Amino acid sequence: MNALNIKRGASSHSAYDLRDPNAPVIESHTLAVIVENEPGVLARVIGLFSGRGYNIDSLTVAETDHAGHRSRITVVTRGTPAVIEQIKNQLGRMVPVYEVHDLTVEGPAVQRELALLKVAGKGDARIEALRLAEIFRANVVDSTLESFVFEMTGTPEKIDAFADLMRPLGLKDIARTGVAALPRGV
Amino acid sequence: MQMTGARMVVQALKDQGVDTVFGYPGGAVLPIYDEIFQQNDIRHVLVRHEQGAVHMAEGYARSTGKVGVALVTSGPGATNAVTGLTDALLDSIPIVVLSGQVPTFMIGTDGFQEADTVGITRPCTKHNWLVKDTAQLAGTIHKAFHVARSGRPGPVLIDIPKDVQFATAAYTPMESAATGHYAPKRTPDAEAVARMVEMMETAERPVFYTGGGVINSGREASRLLREFVEATGFPITSTLMGLGAYPASGKNWLGMLGMHGLYEANLAMHGCDLMINIGARFDDRITGRISDFSPGSRKVHVDIDPSSINKVIRVDVGIVGDVTETLTEALRQWKARGSKVNREGLAKWWAQINEWRAVKCLSYKPSTTTIKPQYALERLEALTKGMDRYITTEVGQHQMWAAQFLGFEEPHRWMTSGGLGTMGYGLPASIGVQIAHPESLVINVAGEASWLMNMQEMGTAMQFRAPVKQFILNNERLGMVRQWQELLHGERYSSSWSESLPDFVKLAEAFGCKGILCTDPKDLDEAIMEMIRYDGPVIFDCRVEKHENCFPMIPSGKPHNEMLLGDAETQGVIGSKGAVLV
Numbered sequence: 001m002n003a004l005n006i007k008r009g010a011s012s013h014s015a016y017d018l019r020d021p022n023a024p025v026i027e028s029h030t031l032a033v034i035v036e037n038e039p040g041v042l043a044r045v046i047g048l049f050s051g052r053g054y055n056i057d058s059l060t061v062a063e064t065d066h067a068g069h070r071s072r073i074t075v076v077t078r079g080t081p082a083v084i085e086q087i088k089n090q091l092g093r094m095v096p097v098y099e100v101h102d103l104t105v106e107g108p109a110v111q112r113e114l115a116l117l118k119v120a121g122k123g124d125a126r127i128e129a130l131r132l133a134e135i136f137r138a139n140v141v142d143s144t145l146e147s148f149v150f151e152m153t154g155t156p157e158k159i160d161a162f163a164d165l166m167r168p169l170g171l172k173d174i175a176r177t178g179v180a181a182l183p184r185g186v
Numbered sequence: 187m188q189m190t191g192a193r194m195v196v197q198a199l200k201d202q203g204v205d206t207v208f209g210y211p212g213g214a215v216l217p218i219y220d221e222i223f224q225q226n227d228i229r230h231v232l233v234r235h236e237q238g239a240v241h242m243a244e245g246y247a248r249s250t251g252k253v254g255v256a257l258v259t260s261g262p263g264a265t266n267a268v269t270g271l272t273d274a275l276l277d278s279i280p281i282v283v284l285s286g287q288v289p290t291f292m293i294g295t296d297g298f299q300e301a302d303t304v305g306i307t308r309p310c311t312k313h314n315w316l317v318k319d320t321a322q323l324a325g326t327i328h329k330a331f332h333v334a335r336s337g338r339p340g341p342v343l344i345d346i347p348k349d350v351q352f353a354t355a356a357y358t359p360m361e362s363a364a365t366g367h368y369a370p371k372r373t374p375d376a377e378a379v380a381r382m383v384e385m386m387e388t389a390e391r392p393v394f395y396t397g398g399g400v401i402n403s404g405r406e407a408s409r410l411l412r413e414f415v416e417a418t419g420f421p422i423t424s425t426l427m428g429l430g431a432y433p434a435s436g437k438n439w440l441g442m443l444g445m446h447g448l449y450e451a452n453l454a455m456h457g458c459d460l461m462i463n464i465g466a467r468f469d470d471r472i473t474g475r476i477s478d479f480s481p482g483s484r485k486v487h488v489d490i491d492p493s494s495i496n497k498v499i500r501v502d503v504g505i506v507g508d509v510t511e512t513l514t515e516a517l518r519q520w521k522a523r524g525s526k527v528n529r530e531g532l533a534k535w536w537a538q539i540n541e542w543r544a545v546k547c548l549s550y551k552p553s554t555t556t557i558k559p560q561y562a563l564e565r566l567e568a569l570t571k572g573m574d575r576y577i578t579t580e581v582g583q584h585q586m587w588a589a590q591f592l593g594f595e596e597p598h599r600w601m602t603s604g605g606l607g608t609m610g611y612g613l614p615a616s617i618g619v620q621i622a623h624p625e626s627l628v629i630n631v632a633g634e635a636s637w638l639m640n641m642q643e644m645g646t647a648m649q650f651r652a653p654v655k656q657f658i659l660n661n662e663r664l665g666m667v668r669q670w671q672e673l674l675h676g677e678r679y680s681s682s683w684s685e686s687l688p689d690f691v692k693l694a695e696a697f698g699c700k701g702i703l704c705t706d707p708k709d710l711d712e713a714i715m716e717m718i719r720y721d722g723p724v725i726f727d728c729r730v731e732k733h734e735n736c737f738p739m740i741p742s743g744k745p746h747n748e749m750l751l752g753d754a755e756t757q758g759v760i761g762s763k764g765a766v767l768v
Contacts, residue, residue, distance in 0.1 A: 036367075039316065040304060040308065040316075043305070047308055047309055051309050082496065085496060086493065086496070086497055089492045089495075089497075092492060092493070093337070093338075093370070093491060093492060093493050094313075095312065095313040095366075095368050096313075098367060
């Protein structure tokens, strides 16, 4: 019953030549979503990600324009190129969404995250923690005789690296804000 | 003008041109019902279950092209509406559901009949609102209608706490209501259209593949589609949702495509070199196995929803736009360039298609002793052809047979639950259609199992004198489940037979309408005519062959060119991989 006997990918115009959907090309993208600051808007965005099986690596949200009732949601997500495109389109069609920017493809962008790290220790470990903090330009925002709270700003990778160093030195707790990002230039 | 929130609801509905509301009262919407009682412009249809209200609103909307409206109370009223909302979301049907809510000061206290309605309905609406201030109520209702009908249509819900209904504020007229920034793109990119037109000029084996988007775009879209198809001479097939946009009697019509679509339609899709998708979404019922879907074709996809394009199938040209505007632009460009097509290629293509047509894939084994379901629908089609007829269906084998054997000449004449596949849709939908078209013949083609899911709505049909005809193909089985169990699960018919069915004739009498039983093919014509002639609702118990399977069929996980045409071909065709698909 194979009436035409056309082989898969027989035409150079076949849609399937463009991209193998099973290829393990997972990309990380930072999206800036400008939304109307209405009740439930964050739940709507998160519900889209969970309902359709997309990943959220980091999520930051705050009102950025009080008079205009606008909030900025910065979300770092992972997926194949097709999934990333789909995420942007799904976000873009939501009623309270004004704009969706893919900062990963729209040109260079600045990405920063703020973290607070509590490190407890005595003796050499305490001195080493303070020394490393200086190297990483982390500030001490709280101190007792047995602990520090460091505040640092940087890329997620920098914070990861600092946290990894602090772990053997007595890292007790870490609080991170998630990524905030803006395009460079005007 | 100052007025209460409850009055605002009625005023805003009037301003939006609403003439009918389907609903069910309860504590949290009593102020609105009090206002409905005191006016005559809007008719309220009392349903028997809130799911019925939403399906009726859907039937009303699909058959008129207008926005359907349902009104339900808080808590259980709202949760009962969820299936209908999801159904409307998947089939892109514009409806507005108004729900009552406990007073604002009680929200969050687990009050009587309190539910987090906006939370529950957030994923099954296009958008929803909880209105906490009466001053915002009228504006929100106007915005809700705008959202429901703009872009890709869909269901919206407005949750209105009881104190907001009682409080007084200034009414926001429709003209001054802010519809916000929500204005989906309608005008297609002319360059993308040009690329499509260029492809159309040279294609040897083109096919139009159209869907519900053509119908949602309005009657002009169907007219333009017909003009384009006739002018180019291209073959055309359609999804379940798009039937009627191009007439079934049209010479280029291949019939429905997809899992139970026609042989010629599916093979044309598989073998084409240019696929022009207009307002369809490459649903899994259409594509079969993605990796072998139409492997040799260039693909164009016209859709008003950007997220539909490249979601499932990657296309060569994606055109975001309204179907009417896109077809207008495409026709203009195509004519301006000299109305060219590849005549030689087309002639060969049609010769090939006619070979496929000659297979006569809808053939079935006739019987003189039992009514074959296909025969029942052939007779229904023959006896109602040319009538001012609307068809709704439930979900299952009968739905697919109806799509195969009934012909639709116009859009808005065929109402079926496509995306969600909601059993229990057809009866309430038929009432919604009949309320909108009181003089027309409205038939719900049903299976007995689906029909029982919302049969309480016969009470609504009686109360509101909606003479809907319930044409039940009764095989005493959950036919499609049974078919899959036969093909996939070793003929172990787990819970797929209907025991203890009611006597449908007595049931009709209990509701006060007419019941007809038909068991013999010889009596069928006369029985159908009796159903059509009867001035009132009819429950028609058509006893059909119990083990008939629906063919053609593309088994799960198979491509289009591996269709099954009949029972002899079904042994061992679906592997374990296919069995996990639905």
